[in-house]
Amino acid sequence: MVRKVTINDLAQAAGTSVTTVSQILNGKGDRFSADTRKRVLNLKVEMNYVPDFNARNLIMKSAQTIGVLVPNVGNPFFSELIKGIQTIARENQFIPIIFSSNHDAELEKYYLEKLVERSVSGLIIASAAITAEVIDEILNPNNIKYLLIDENTVEAGDTVQTDDYHGGQLAAQHLIDLHHKKIAMIISDSLTNNLRRRLQGFEDVCIKNDIDLKTDIVKIASPMTKRGGYEAVTELVKHPEVTAVFTINDEMAVGVYRGLRERKIDIPNDLSVIGYDGIEWGEYFSPKLTTIRQPIIELGKKSAEVLLNRVNNPKVKTQTVNLPVELVARESTTQNTK
Amino acid sequence: MVRKVTINDLAQAAGTSVTTVSQILNGKGDRFSADTRKRVLNLKVEMNYVPDFNARNLIMKSAQTIGVLVPNVGNPFFSELIKGIQTIARENQFIPIIFSSNHDAELEKYYLEKLVERSVSGLIIASAAITAEVIDEILNPNNIKYLLIDENTVEAGDTVQTDDYHGGQLAAQHLIDLHHKKIAMIISDSLTNNLRRRLQGFEDVCIKNDIDLKTDIVKIASPMTKRGGYEAVTELVKHPEVTAVFTINDEMAVGVYRGLRERKIDIPNDLSVIGYDGIEWGEYFSPKLTTIRQPIIELGKKSAEVLLNRVNNPKVKTQTVNLPVELVARESTTQNTK
DNA sequence: TTGTAAGCGTTATCAG
DNA sequence: CTGATAACGCTTACAA
Numbered sequence: 001m002v003r004k005v006t007i008n009d010l011a012q013a014a015g016t017s018v019t020t021v022s023q024i025l026n027g028k029g030d031r032f033s034a035d036t037r038k039r040v041l042n043l044k045v046e047m048n049y050v051p052d053f054n055a056r057n058l059i060m061k062s063a064q065t066i067g068v069l070v071p072n073v074g075n076p077f078f079s080e081l082i083k084g085i086q087t088i089a090r091e092n093q094f095i096p097i098i099f100s101s102n103h104d105a106e107l108e109k110y111y112l113e114k115l116v117e118r119s120v121s122g123l124i125i126a127s128a129a130i131t132a133e134v135i136d137e138i139l140n141p142n143n144i145k146y147l148l149i150d151e152n153t154v155e156a157g158d159t160v161q162t163d164d165y166h167g168g169q170l171a172a173q174h175l176i177d178l179h180h181k182k183i184a185m186i187i188s189d190s191l192t193n194n195l196r197r198r199l200q201g202f203e204d205v206c207i208k209n210d211i212d213l214k215t216d217i218v219k220i221a222s223p224m225t226k227r228g229g230y231e232a233v234t235e236l237v238k239h240p241e242v243t244a245v246f247t248i249n250d251e252m253a254v255g256v257y258r259g260l261r262e263r264k265i266d267i268p269n270d271l272s273v274i275g276y277d278g279i280e281w282g283e284y285f286s287p288k289l290t291t292i293r294q295p296i297i298e299l300g301k302k303s304a305e306v307l308l309n310r311v312n313n314p315k316v317k318t319q320t321v322n323l324p325v326e327l328v329a330r331e332s333t334t335q336n337t338k
Numbered sequence: 339m340v341r342k343v344t345i346n347d348l349a350q351a352a353g354t355s356v357t358t359v360s361q362i363l364n365g366k367g368d369r370f371s372a373d374t375r376k377r378v379l380n381l382k383v384e385m386n387y388v389p390d391f392n393a394r395n396l397i398m399k400s401a402q403t404i405g406v407l408v409p410n411v412g413n414p415f416f417s418e419l420i421k422g423i424q425t426i427a428r429e430n431q432f433i434p435i436i437f438s439s440n441h442d443a444e445l446e447k448y449y450l451e452k453l454v455e456r457s458v459s460g461l462i463i464a465s466a467a468i469t470a471e472v473i474d475e476i477l478n479p480n481n482i483k484y485l486l487i488d489e490n491t492v493e494a495g496d497t498v499q500t501d502d503y504h505g506g507q508l509a510a511q512h513l514i515d516l517h518h519k520k521i522a523m524i525i526s527d528s529l530t531n532n533l534r535r536r537l538q539g540f541e542d543v544c545i546k547n548d549i550d551l552k553t554d555i556v557k558i559a560s561p562m563t564k565r566g567g568y569e570a571v572t573e574l575v576k577h578p579e580v581t582a583v584f585t586i587n588d589e590m591a592v593g594v595y596r597g598l599r600e601r602k603i604d605i606p607n608d609l610s611v612i613g614y615d616g617i618e619w620g621e622y623f624s625p626k627l628t629t630i631r632q633p634i635i636e637l638g639k640k641s642a643e644v645l646l647n648r649v650n651n652p653k654v655k656t657q658t659v660n661l662p663v664e665l666v667a668r669e670s671t672t673q674n675t676k
Numbered sequence: 677t678t679g680t681a682a683g684c685g686t687t688a689t690c691a692g
Numbered sequence: 693c694t695g696a697t698a699a700c701g702c703t704t705a706c707a708a
Binding site: 016017018019020023031032033036055057058059060061 | 693694695696697699700701702
């Protein structure tokens with residue numbers, strides 16, 4: 001077993017004190033002779049010295065770490081989100097620790113505590129298994145900043161969100177422009193705030209266009225996964241009057257594709273489908289998925305920026321970022337001819 | 339700002355010494371009176387005491403952390419792998435820190451160093467941007483155990499792998515059973531060891547069946563992504579004699595689907611497609627993707643098990659796990675009638 | 677049954 | 693320009 005090289009070893013090798021080494025290595029060594037400086041720097045590389053993280057953080061009280069809680073890394077939406085976060089984190093010399101909580105409140109709480117234990121500086125929470133209140137209860141006493149996004153948005157504090165309400169509007173308007181009047185909505189079996197806004201936008205536009213929420217709209221709730229979408233089709237086909245379906249996210253749309261295909265129902269000729277998210281995969285399905293695109297990577301980046309800014313300047317005034325969404329009309333929706 | 343409660347505060351409140359508190363909280367307090375024990379335990383909850391992670395690890399020399407390096411979290415193969423790792427990690431009270439290196443050697447090295455800095459106990463590396471030698475060079479002096487899997491397998495040391503060679507054989511045999519004689523292989527533009535084995539198995543079976551590697555097989559190299567598969571089609575269609583295509587992973591197959599569809603080439607009637615990996619998405623595409631299924635979650639679990647076992651018992655003898663693969667014949671392959 | 681004190685590897689203060 | 697020395701919060705011999 002090789003003992004780790006410590007600052008002591010390095011100081012000894014350089015024939016200086018640990019103070020000297022520490023200062024030089026931390027960029028505070030202007031006052032030392034160029035000679036000493038070079039000697040230390042070289043030795044550091046040569047001896048492969050890496051400062052001990054724990055010792056360092058113990059005294060610095062910062063682990064240069066942020067935590068990220070998502071419901072499901074398997075969903076491309078979240079893996080793209082993570083990419084955005086990772087980019088900004090890296091630029092700021094922060095490390096993100098990512099947990100996928102699988103919509104399991106128990107697990108989520110467990111991870112939350114682990115993260116607190118590690119004294120992360122901040123947290124980005126995109127998962128809503130546990131409520132904002134509980135999160136606050138755990139995080140606040142430990143002075144950990146956090147940002148709730150996507151599933152877990154709230155009104156107060158720093159906010160980074162996409163315009164879900166408008167996204168819902170766009171989706172409805174698109175279907176209505178195509179003369180659809182009987183529409184199915186495939187929604188989550190546990191609605192979070194962002195999803196509620198999304199639906200609200202959708203429904204408001206429907207109402208404005210004389211589409212009756214009671215008689216013209218079919219709502220089907222299911223888990224927000226490919227399988228959930230797939231299973232929702234069983235219910236969907238019980239409503240033959242429906243000519244278009246809005247799925248609350250792209251992953252469910254993919255499930256719907258499969259369900260319809262297995263029943264020989266053609267998209268878009270028998271049934272138009274519009275999704276939500278704008279994941280890369282949508283373009284690879286046949287027909288290419290019409291959807292509402294969120295700027296996912298951007299959402300990740302902005303979230304990280306806002307959080308880190310808060311971490312670095314606790315007193316900065318409330319930050320609000322609103323990102324636009326857009327309709328991406330592709331092949332899965334078409335004119336209603338019935 | 340709320341100061342964190344330390345073991346000292348707790349000891350003071352309990353009217354005992356820190357030793358007492360420490361011992362009791364670490365389950366080594368049998369020797370103390372039930373009374374003291376209860377007092378300390380209660381106070382811990384009451385005062386919301388959480389041991390300082392850094393201080394603790396500094397002395398324990400273990401951060402109960404493993405690092406995981408994958409090329410791309412966006413690829414479902416890796417997100418499933420991560421799920422498996424996370425499950426076992428959690429069971430063992432370990433935290434996985436996951437990095438997606440994007441096939442960028444620079445980035446990979448950066449993350450590797452960050453991980454070393456944090457004195458992780460072990461590392462699972464499924465990414466091959468940098469070589470095993472460099473990895474060894476960085477990790478060994480720091481006494482960090484690691485396990486190379488998937489892209490980055492080697493012959494020596496602990497090994498967890500799926501039977502790539504056999505997988506390649508299965509794929510070839512399947513196509514040959516369907517009477518395909520002119521076959522395209524869409525492969526990675528940077529072949530890693532596991533992929534080489536995969537190809538070797540494929541080619542060996544071809545040879546055994548009088549298929550000439552020179553004249554009957556077309557090889558197209560492209561990045562291992564959806565887009566890479568998509569772009570490979572441009573080259574693929576230059577070979578109209580080809581009746582079947584083997585893509586080295588499922589994600590590329592998805593890209594091929596799109597490329598062929600845009601050219602009105604029907605799968606499987608004009609061209610059979612077989613992928614590799616067995617990601618969940620394969621079943622959601624139309625036609626459902628025929629593929630070679632690797633036990634991905636299992637691969638993640640076993641990897642974590644083997645690594646953690648190595649971490650806990652450095653002297654245990656070399657561990658080898660070989661996981662089976664299987665052909666999943668679905669709809670994207672059919673008899674060759676040409 | 678309990679407490680004292682040393683030490684983990686680092687940074688920061690302050691005196692040379 | 694440089695180096696003792698304290699301090700961070702914890703665990704663990706070793707005493708009592």
